[in-house]
Amino acid sequence: xxxxxxxxxxxxxxxxxxxxxxxxxxxxxxxxxxxxxxxxxxxxxxxxxxxxxxxxxxxxxxxxxxxxxxxxxxxxxxxxxxxxxxxxxxxxxxxxxxxxxxxxxxxxxxxxxxxxxxxxxxxxxxxxxxxxxxxxxxxxxxxxxxxxxxxxxxxxxxxxxxxxxxxxxxxxxxxxxxxxxxxxxxxxxxxxxxxxxxxxxxxxxxxxxxxxxxxxxxxxxxxxxxxxxxxxxxxxxxxxxxxxxxxxxxxxxxxxxxxxxxxxxxxxxxxxxxxxxxxxxxxxxxxxxxxxxxxxxxxxxxxxxxxxxxxxxxxxxxxxxxxxxxxxxxxxxxxxxxxxxxxxxxxxxxxxxxxxxxxxxxxxxxxxxxxxxxxxxxxxxxxxxxxxxxxxxxxxxxxxxxxxxxxxxxxxxxxxxxxxxxxxxxxxxxxxxxxxxxxxxxxxxxxxxxxxxxxxxxxxxxxxxxxxxxxxxxxxxxxxxxxxxxxxxxxxxxxxxxxxxxxxxxxxxxxxxxxxxxxxxxxxxxxxxxxxxxxxxxxxxxxxxxxxxxxxxxxxxxxxxxxxxxxxxxxxxxxxxxxxxxxxxxxxxxxxxxxxxxxxxxxxxxxxxxxxxxxxxxxxxxxxxxxxxxxxxxxxxxxxxxxxxxxxxxxxxxxxxxxxxxxxxxxxxxxxxxxxxxxxxxxxxxxxxxxxxxxxxxxxxxxxxxxxxxxxxxxxxxxxxxxxxxxxxxxxxxx
Numbered sequence: 136x137x138x139x140x141x142x143x144x145x146x147x148x149x150x151x152x153x154x155x156x157x158x159x160x161x162x163x164x165x166x167x168x169x170x171x172x173x174x175x176x177x178x179x180x181x182x183x184x185x186x187x188x189x190x191x192x193x194x195x196x197x198x199x200x201x202x203x204x205x206x207x208x209x210x211x212x213x214x215x216x217x218x219x220x221x222x223x224x225x226x227x228x229x230x231x232x233x234x235x236x237x238x239x240x241x242x243x244x245x246x247x248x249x250x251x252x253x254x255x256x257x258x259x260x261x262x263x264x265x266x267x268x269x270x271x272x273x274x275x276x277x278x279x280x281x282x283x284x285x286x287x288x289x290x291x292x293x294x295x296x297x298x299x300x301x302x303x304x305x306x307x308x309x310x311x312x313x314x315x316x317x318x319x320x321x322x323x324x325x326x327x328x329x330x331x332x333x334x335x336x337x338x339x340x341x342x343x344x345x346x347x348x349x350x351x352x353x354x355x356x357x358x359x360x361x362x363x364x365x366x367x368x369x370x371x372x373x374x375x376x377x378x379x380x381x382x383x384x385x386x387x388x389x390x391x392x393x394x395x396x397x398x399x400x401x402x403x404x405x406x407x408x409x410x411x412x413x414x415x416x417x418x419x420x421x422x423x424x425x426x427x428x429x430x431x432x433x434x435x436x437x438x439x440x441x442x443x444x445x446x447x448x449x450x451x452x453x454x455x456x457x458x459x460x461x462x463x464x465x466x467x468x469x470x471x472x473x474x475x476x477x478x479x480x481x482x483x484x485x486x487x488x489x490x491x492x493x494x495x496x497x498x499x500x501x502x503x504x505x506x507x508x509x510x511x512x513x514x515x516x517x518x519x520x521x522x523x524x525x526x527x528x529x530x531x532x533x534x535x536x537x538x539x540x541x542x543x544x545x546x547x548x549x550x551x552x553x554x555x556x557x558x559x560x561x562x563x564x565x566x567x568x569x570x571x572x573x574x575x576x577x578x579x580x581x582x583x584x585x586x587x588x589x590x591x592x593x594x595x596x597x598x599x600x601x602x603x604x605x606x607x608x609x610x611x612x613x614x615x616x617x618x619x620x621x622x623x624x625x626x627x628x629x630x631x632x633x634x635x636x637x638x639x640x641x642x643x644x645x646x647x648x649x650x651x652x653x654x655x656x657x658x659x660x661x662x663x664x665x666x667x668x669x670x671x672x673x674x675x676x677x678x679x680x681x682x683x684x685x686x687x688x689x690x691x692x693x694x695x696x697x698x699x700x701x702x703x704x705x706x707x708x709x710x711x712x713x714x715x716x717x718x719x720x721x722x723x724x725x726x727x728x729x730x731x732x733x734x735x736x737x738x739x740x741x742x743x744x745x746x747x748x749x750x751x752x753x754x755x756x757x758x759x760x761x762x763x764x765x766x767x768x769x770x771x772x773x774x775x776x777x778x779x780x781x782x783x784x785x786x787x788x789x790x791x792x793x794x795x796x797x798x799x800x801x802x803x804x805x806x807x808x809x810x811x812x813x814x815x816x817x818x819x820x821x822x823x824x825x826x827x828x829x830x831x832x833x834x835x836x837x838x839x840x841x842x843x844x845x846x847x848x849x850x851x852x853x854x855x856x857x858x859x860x861x862x863x864x865x866x867x868x869x870x
Contacts (some may be wrong), residue, residue, distance in 0.1 A: 139614045141526055142800050144327065146287020150214060150423050154263075154839050154842070154845065155262055155263035155839070156262070156263070156613045156790070157261060157262050157564060157842075157844045157845070158257065158259070158261050158262070159254070159257040159258050159260060159265070159570065159844065160637075161257075166232055168731065169440060170579060176277070184374070184444045184445045184562075184565070184580060184585055184586075184587075185373075185374065185445060185448075185760070186444070186445055186446060186447050187375040187445060188374060188375065188378055188442055188445050188446045188447065188774070189447060190380040190446075190448070190455055190456055191382070192375075192381075192382065192740030193244065193439050193442060193452060193453070193455075193459075193460065194439075194440060194456055194459050194460045194463065195378070195381055195385045195386075195459075196378070196434040196435070196439055196460070197436050197438060197457070197459075197460020197463075197555075197599055198385055198389070198460050198464055198465065198467075198625070199381050199384065199385040199434060199435070199551035199552060199554070199555045200435035200438040200552055200555030200556060201433055201434065201435030201461075201464035201465050201468075201552075202385075202388060202435075202464055202468070202548065202551075203388075203432075203548055203551060203553070203555075204319045205431075205433070205468065205552075206392065206432070206467065206468060206490075206548070207290065207431020207473075207489075207490060207545045207548060208286045208486065208487060208488070208489070209432055209611075209650070209742040210472050210484070210489045210490070211484040211485050211486045211487070211488075211489030212428065212429075212478075212486045212611070213425040213428055213429045213472075214226075214425075214476055214481045214484055214489070216417065216421050216424050216425040217415070217421045217422045217424070217425035217426075218330070218413065218416040218417060218421065218476075218481055219410065219411040219412070219413075219416075219424055219477075219481070220412050220413065220414050220415045220416075220421065220422045220425070221429075221472050221476060221828045222468075222469050222472040222473045222476070223414075223415075223422050224422050224423075224425035224426040224428075224429060225426075225468040225469050225472055226428060226465070227422065227423075227426045227807070227811070228426050228430050228432075228433050228465075228468075229433070229461070229464075229465030229468070230807060231430075231622070231804060231807030231808055231811065232433045232436065232461055232465070232622070233458075233462075233465075234626065234803045234804030234807060235622040235625055235626055235804045235805075235808070236436050236457050236458050236461045237441050237458070237794040237795065237798075238625045238628065238629040238794050238801055238804065239252075239255075239436060239437070239457050240453065240454035240457045240458055240626055240792050240794065241454075241789070241791070241792055241793055241794040242254075242255040242440070242625065242628065242629070242632075243439075243440045243449065243453035243454065243457060244445050244449065244451075244453050244789075244791035244792040245388040245789050245791050245792075246443070246448035246451065247443045247453065248443055248444050248566065250443075250563055250566030250567070251272065251437050251438075251440040251441040251559070251563065251566075252269075252272060252437060252440070252621045252622075252624060252625050253265055253266075253268050253269035253272060253391055253563055253567060253629050254566055255440075255457050255564060255624075255625055256268040256365065256625070256628055256635065257570070257638075257735075258626035258632065259627075259631040259632045259635075260627075260628060260631065260726045260729075261573065261842065262572070262838075262839075262842060263820075263834065264624065264839055265560045266567070266572055266685075266830065266834045267564055267827055267830055267831070267834075268475075268620075268621050268624050269566075269567050269572075270826070270830035270833075271617040271618070271620055271621050271823075271826075271827070271830075272437070272560075272563050272617075272825065273560065273563070274555045274614055274617045275431060275434055275437070275602065275614055275617055275618045275828060276434070276438075276559050276560040276563070277560050277597060277598050277608060278601065278614055279431055279434060279614055280363065280552075280553050280556035280557050280560070280598050280602070280663070281359070281598055281602035281605070282602075282610070282611065282614070283364075283552045283556065283597070284356075284359040284360075284549075284553050284599075284602040285359045285602055286361050286487070286549055287546060287549040287550060287553060288327065288328045288356055288359045288361075288362070289487050289488070290488060290532065290545045290546050290549060291357070291358065292325070292327065292545050293487075293488055293491070293542055294519055294542040294543055294546065295320075295324055296321055296324055297524045297539065297542060299320060299702065301415035301751070311448070316752060326355045326494075327356070327357055327358040328359075329354045329356070330354060330355050330356070330357055330622050331354055332354065332355055334588075344390070347803070354824055355519055355555055355603050355604045356602065357462065357603055359599075359602035359603055359823070360598075360599040360602060360603045362549075362553055363553065363557070363598050363599040363602055364594055364595065364599060365551055365592075366550070366554040366595070367591060367592065367595030367599075367762055368555060370557060370558055370561075370585075370591050370595075371552070371588060371591055371592070372585065372693065373582060373584040373585060373586055373754060374442075374445050374584075375584060377554075379552070380842055381551060381554055381558075384548070384551040384554070385549055385551050387544060387547045387548075388544065388547055388548035389467070390544070391540065391544030391545070391547075392471055392543055392548075393475060394535070394537065394540065394541075394544075394767065395471060395475075395490060395494070395541060396437050396470055396471060397495075397712060398494070398533060398534060398537045399475070399476060399478050399493070399806075400416065402497065402533060402534055404501075404502065405534060406474070406477045406480055406532060407477060407478075408477070408479070409502070410476060410477050410479065410480055410481075411473075411476060411477055414785070420747055420814065423747060423810060423811060423813075423814035424747075424814045424815070425823070426811050427455055427612065427615050427619070427811040427812065427814045427815045428611055428612055428615055428816070429615070430512070430615040431614040431615045431618045431810055432616060432618055433464065433465075433618075434556070435458050435555065435757045436458075436461040436462055436522050437559070437622075438462075438555050438556070438558070438559040439453070439456050439457050439460055440453070441558075441559040441562040442562065442677075443560075445562075445585070446560070448790045449863070450792070452734060454792040456635070460690070471490070471631060474493075474869070475489055475490055476493075478494065478496070478497055479493045479496040479497065479505055480505055480509045481630045482509040483496050483508065483509060483522065485522075488542070488545075489573065490541050490545070491538045491541050491542050491545075492522055493718050494534045494535075494537045494538040494541060495521070495522055495524070495534070495535070495538040496521045496522060497519075497530070497531055497534050498526075498529055498532070498534040498535035498537075499522070499523065499529065499530065499535075500520065500521040500530070501625075502519065505518070508520045508521045511648050517646050543570060550826065552635060552802070556599065557591075557594060557595060560587075560598075561577070561587045561591045561594050562587070564577040564587070564590045564594065564864050565577055565580070565587040565590055565597070568590070569837070569843070570842065570844070571841040571842045571843040571844075571845070572837075572838035572842060573837075574837075574840070576589045576593075577590040577593070578590075584627065591832065603719060610822070612815055612818075612822075613819055613822045613823055613826070614816055615811075615815070617813060617819070617823055617826070618822050618825070619808045619811055619812045620812070622808050623736060623804075623805055623808045623812075625808070626700040626801040626802075626804040626805045626808070627732040627733075627736065627801065627805065629794050629797060629798075630728055630732055630780065630797060630798045630802075631728050631729060632786075633730070633786055633788075633797050633798075634721065634724050634727075634728040634780075634784070634785055634798075635721055635724060635784070636718060636721050636722065636786075647649075653822055669774075696765075700779055714864045717786060717787065718850065720784035721784065721785075721786060723784075724784065727774075727779070727783065728780065728798060731776045731779055731780050732776075732805075733775040733781070734772060734773075734776050735773055735805065736809060737815070738769045738770075738772050739773055739805065739806060739809035739810075740771070740809045740812050740813050741769055741813070742766060742769050742770065742809075742813065743810045743812070743813025743814060744814075744815075745762060745765070745766060746766075746813070747813055747814045748816075748817070754804050777798075777802055778819070780798045780799060
């Protein structure tokens with residue numbers, strides 16, 4: 136007879152740790168009750184997304200999401216930090232993402248559900264970590280879509296103004312009227328992306344105010360709302376219909392970028408090797424900072440993983456789609472960035488439209504004239520010299536027309552990136568709402584289109600308002616840091632999932648079969664009234680188990696007998712369970728994989744932060760010596776953690792796609808991510824900590840109380856406690 140234990144306080148340390156460390160099973164909760172009504176079954180079916188996407192759709196979505204703002208605007212911003220070495224920054228991001236994408240591919244094939252890294256982290260680390268990853272993904276998707284929308288508005292206005300400024304006026308009575316009309320349109324276009332905020336609340340005439348005064352006021356971008364609204368309307372039509380629109384836009388975008396590469400390299404003297412030297416004007420620190428800045432432009436393969444629940448044959452198509460879209464994006468980024476920085480000096484590229492400026496500079500000026508223009512202190516004079524559509528004579532007509540084509544094509548490329556980001560965010564909200572951590576309205580799916588309608592609409596409204604009223608250029612580093620943290624969790628999650636026992640069942644006893652080991656093939660009929668009860672096999676995160684134990688329904692032996700009986704094999708001849716010896720080894724690992732990966736990551740971030748932000752001046756030898764000693768200690772701890780992790784026993788690899796060389800590949804991914812995280816400024820860390828603090832407050836205010844795992848555990852506790860011994864071994868969960 137089990138000895139009774141004292142019930143923990145509703146707000147005790149153990150009860151709280153139970154809530155924040157409870158892990159989601161690898162698969163969707165199975166319906167067991169044969170008394171489930173038809174209405175409930177229909178409602179559950181309507182809460183699932185439709186599998187209608189092919190492998191080609193996945194790759195186009197990944198490339199479309201990545202090759203947007205990253206290639207049309209971040210090339211110029213990153214070149215200011217890394218110089219011509221911006222191609223190395225994109226390559227560094229690509230290598231880091233290759234390591235991470237292998238982990239993504241294993242998770243996506245093993246856990247084919249919507250939610251991306253949020254679901255992966257929930258499965259491996261627990262509820263609180265999963266929620267924070269999903270919260271960071273909101274920053275990565277919704278805010279990234281807002282950044283792309285503003286860039287789209289700038290390109291659209293630049294294209295229209297370029298057409299207006301080159302309009303030929305042949306003279307006559309209507310000449311003054313034509314000029315006035317052009318000026319009025321130009322003013323309206325300028326207002327659409329630089330609207331002074333007081334204009335929205337006051338009738339005061341700002342036309343007489345000096346331009347400098349207007350530019351000093353807070354500005355919003357009404358035009359950015361347009362692209363958000365249009366993309367949202369297309370997304371509401373359905374996933375397959377949306378994929379056709381995305382594929383067409385992506386093909387057009389890739390054609391434009393291919394034209395840039397061919398025009399840049401095949402235009403004779405336009406491409407100058409001198410523009411590529413020195414390759415690293417700011418050293419490797421500049422490359423690292425630029426890599427941290429542009430990292431969020433590789434968000435595409437994460438977006439692909441959001442579609443796990445809508446793709447056909449996910450166990451095969453998801454790994455190919457994730458890795459294929461990443462490699463394609465990496466190749467495009469490196470090729471285009473090399474061509475762009477080779478066409479013009481970095482100072483002429485600018486931050487808004489670097490590709491257009493690179494082509495236009497060579498159409499208007501020779502290489503020597505470009506170098507002379509860079510030496511000018513007045514940026515306006517520099518712009519009028521080599522970046523003016525009215526320049527004469529035109530030296531390269533193909534590049535001149537190419538700048539027009541790129542300016543027009545960038546509109547479609549940015550449309551694709553914005554569209555893909557807006558598609559990924561509702562899927563994450565959908566998964567979080569299904570788990571009870573977010574409002575249930577986000578989990579409602581239109582039965583006809585298979586789209587989370589309200590989640591898509593609310594995401595579009597929120598993103599449109601953010602794109603209009605918030606200046607997001609300063610948040611680029613914060614978006615990248617949040618994305619890096621998400622990718623680090625995925626890398627670490629692969630290690631955790633291989634070295635600990637996953638949760639195979641929901642706490643209420645409903646099945647959730649594990650693809651990582653041999654599947655249980657349970658034969659059930661509608662007349663079977665017996666309910667399967669599993670032991671929730673989880674490894675506690677805290678050394679004292681942190682209250683992570685839940686009610687144990689049966690021993691492992693009894694569970695095997697019951698499952699064999701249900702499958703028609705009471706003797707257990709077809710025992711497909713993992714070997715008991717391997718399970719014992721994984722149990723002996725305890726919480727070591729969690730703590731070792733945590734120490735490994737933390738030490739690496741501190742090492743790279745000290746290396747990146749320490750001053751070069753060694754005026755104080757004591758400080759320099761102490762820093763070297765601290766770095767040596769941290770490096771030693773990092774190596775020890777890696778060595779111990781490599782010696783811990785692992786579960787057999789899953790039957791689906793497998794990340795090779797675990798834990799080496801995930802640790803290399805963490806290494807690259809930590810290098811870029813440590814290179815980012817401290818102000819970015821303050822911003823991301825503030826963002827995470829808001830997410831923690833929401834979790835403890837809503838998510839922890841409405842979690843589906845909490846409800847399942849409470850129901851199971853009520854069912855399994857015998858009436859005569861209400862406190863026998865039970866530890867109810869109050870969060």
